[in-house]
Amino acid sequence: MEKTDDLSFAPDFAAARAYFRTRPDYQPTPLVTLKGPCGCDVLAKDETNRLGLGAFKALGAPYAVARILDQRWHAKTGANLTPEATQTPDAQAFIAAQTFVCASAGNHGIGVASGARAAGAQARIHLADTVPESFADRLRAIGAHVVRSGAIYEDCVAAATKDADDAGDILLADGTWPGYTTYPKWVMEGYCVIPEELREAFEASGQWPTHVYLQAGVGGLAAAMAHMIRLNWAEQPELIVVEPDVAACLQASHLAGKASRGEGPESIMGRLDCKEPSIVAWATLERCGVRYATLTEAEGVEAAEQVMALGIPTTPSGAAGFGALIQEDAKRWQDKTFQPLVVISERPA
């Protein structure tokens, strides 16, 4: 396994965009306008059908799988794994012998499994008891081997790490921790497609958001978005990172000035229920100047109901950004210059 504690994040976002543009199933997801409280317009990036997988996570792991296979093939042969090369028996045998292992709260596992399957590799996904069986069924349907390996997500991260080490397989996590950062940065590099699609849409419309609400689990999505927004958006919005109040590890890290746990019971916002932050995501968010918000369980449920009533079926995890938006002070809603943007990050399973 690679060993690095490099907390920098300098994604090759053009490579990620180029990769997806070669895929026949790729197209930018819709940017729609919803009616928020007081009838205000809310821009919503609808990720609920990204690449047919039901969540933005379809951009992360499948891209990282392709990059990792290319890197390994290059190390073995000195050549890149081009589309033509993948047709050769040697490359096919090589790919078929690669197994990707991860822990998942659901969507990352689906990304790993679908990336592995598309390439012709194998996937073994560790799920906590808290992840609905519907996710396990979806994983099996895309050829993954599912292991139930703990009561909560963090147990599964430990189990997946040990499993990959013991078996000599490839650990592809979406979180980072001391000694493990390279591959998850490639996952985050894939997420950079979202802010790039948005930048192009705003450059065309001229209607830039003033506030962007980003829900976070380990923080990979929020950090990728924040990094790209600060890097190349012409108009700079306020960035708000939104977590369940029972799993506010990024906010806890911000307050402590070092990576810290967010303690609490299980959250109904299952995909955001990460008690430990990605250290790279946290460091990136600190550099980007974000503020933090939390949602109660009831606020998460309310957010999902409101977004569904506005026409986008989603979950409390998928609607959490909208949940933080509706907590805003009434004065903000009356401000005619207020232009919020949210990401609806998944459809219901």
Ligand SMILES: Cc1ncc(COP(=O)(O)O)c(C=O)c1O
């Ligand atoms: C639907 C959904 N929204 C948001 C997140 C949070 O992403 P991250 O863990 O990168 O912060 C996840 C993570 O699994 C997710 O599946």
